[in-house]
Each structure stands twice: as C-alpha cells, then as structure tokens.
Amino acid sequence: MDPEGPLRKDGRIFTRDKGDGKPVYGENLLEHDGFIYREWIPWRSKLGALFKKREDVPGLYGNILYLGAAQGTTVSHISDLLDDGIIYAVEFSPVAFRKLVAIAKNRKNIVPILADAFHPERYRAMVPVVDIIYQDVSQKDQVGMFAKNATMFLKKGGSGFLMLKARSVDVTARPEDIFNIASKELKKEGFEVEAVEDLSPFQVDHAAILVTLP
Numbered sequence: 616m617d618p619e620g621p622l623r624k625d626g627r628i629f630t631r632d633k634g635d636g637k638p639v640y641g642e643n644l645l646e647h648d649g650f651i652y653r654e655w656i657p658w659r660s661k662l663g664a665l666f667k668k669r670e671d672v673p674g675l676y677g678n679i680l681y682l683g684a685a686q687g688t689t690v691s692h693i694s695d696l697l698d699d700g701i702i703y704a705v706e707f708s709p710v711a712f713r714k715l716v717a718i719a720k721n722r723k724n725i726v727p728i729l730a731d732a733f734h735p736e737r738y739r740a741m742v743p744v745v746d747i748i749y750q751d752v753s754q755k756d757q758v759g760m761f762a763k764n765a766t767m768f769l770k771k772g773g774s775g776f777l778m779l780k781a782r783s784v785d786v787t788a789r790p791e792d793i794f795n796i797a798s799k800e801l802k803k804e805g806f807e808v809e810a811v812e813d814l815s816p817f818q819v820d821h822a823a824i825l826v827t828l829p
C-alpha cells in the first residue's frame with residue numbers, strides 16, 4: 616500500500632500517476648514534488664467519495680479482486696496507490712471493457728477480465744486468493760454476488776469494500792433501510808461489518824459498506 620494514501624491538497628484528493636502521465640477520464644493533473652498526480656473526482660468514483668468523506672479508509676494492498684470495473688476510472692486510482700499486488704478487474708460490458716484494456720496497457724498491475732461476476736467459477740483459473748474484494752455493480756443481488764466471490768477468493772482476515780447502490784436493489788425503499796438490510800445479510804454470510812458510510816452528496820443513494828472476513 617502507498618503509506619501516504621492519496622495526496623490531500625486544498626480540499627481535493629490526488630493519486631501519484633503510475634500510467635503514462637495523461638488523464639484517464641478527463642481529470643486534472645498536478646505536478647507535485649517532481650511527480651505527476653491525477654485528481655480523484657469524488658463525483659466520478661465511489662472510492663474517491665469515500666476518501667473525501669473519511670481520513671481512515673482501510674489500506675489498499677496486496678491482490679485485489681475488483682467487480683464492476685467499467686472503463687477503469689476507480690481501477691486507475693487504485694493502480695496508482697498499490698505498491699505491489701495486482702488488481703483483477705472484472706467487467707461484463709464489452710464496450711466498457713475495451714477502455715479498461717487500454718488503461719491496463721499503460722500499467723503493470725491491472726489484469727482485465729471480461730466476465731459476469733455472478734459466475735466467479737468462470738474466472739477461477741485466472742484469479743488467486745486475494746486480500747481485498749472491491750465491488751461496484753448496479754445490480755439487484757449485490758450482497759449475493761459479493762458473498763459468492765468472497766467464498767471463492769477472499770482470504771481469512773481479508774477485507775471488502777461493497778459500494779451499494781440502493782436504487783438498484785429497490786427503487787421504492789428508503790436507502791437507509793436498504794443499507795441496513797444489506798449489512799444484516801453480510802453479517803449472516805459471516806462478515807464483520809466495520810463501517811457503513813453514506814456517500815452523499817458525491818454519490819446520492821449509495822453507501823460504502825466496509826467488511827472484514829474473520
């Protein structure tokens with residue numbers, strides 16, 4: 616893990632670029648101490664929103680299974696922060712995947728995987744046991760997907776970041792109720808829920824549920 620985490624400057628956050636020094640998704644660049652940093656925009660990334668809201672985000676280290684990588688916006692910032700380890704980035708939309716592959720070409724620590732994360736057995740041969748699972752998919756059964764992947768890949772003592780979109784689970788229910796139900800389901804699946812952080816105003820109706828596997 617980068618011991619410094621993201622750089623915090625004038626109320627904004629940045630990661631030190633490990634790519635080709637160009638913006639990945641239109642973000643601003645900053646030169647600082649002889650390095651190029653990329654601004655992490657909290658309206659574009661739930662993990663960016665979490666870092667904006669909390670100073671004590673659990674460390675990102677080791678091997679990471681990332682479910683719902685899309686075009687690689689958040690993946691690129693995790694790639695900047697990782698000292699060692701690999702991000703196994705799963706995405707099932709071929710259009711988003713093409714952009715993800717282009718980003719991975721400029722970096723040494725991203726393995727893009729075109730697959731449906733509801734079927735972890737299909738990428739079992741490509742992914743080792745991991746230290747962290749990060750999930751951000753707008754789907755109905757987000758806890759089910761997370762638990763399935765954790766059973767197959769997450770090591771004991773590992774941690775999870777479940778970015779939950781309340782409206783994908785139930786458009787009619789109050790987001791706080793959805794977050795509570797999801798936390799209870801995660802406990803039933805054997806996880807310890809360490810924190811539930813509402814990501815508004817950056818990501819409305821979304822929460823980050825942080826868990827560990829005892």
Ligand SMILES: C[S@@+](CC[C@H](N)C(=O)[O-])C[C@H]1O[C@@H](n2cnc3c(N)ncnc32)[C@H](O)[C@@H]1O
Pocket residue numbers: 659660661682683684685686687688689690705706707708711730731732733751752753754
């Ligand atoms: C909200 S976007 C992710 C944004 C991304 N995590 C970021 O911050 O840069 C959700 C992504 O999950 C993907 N997705 C949804 N269901 C999936 C599934 N079953 N397997 C793999 N990817 C899935 C969608 O195609 C979409 O790209």
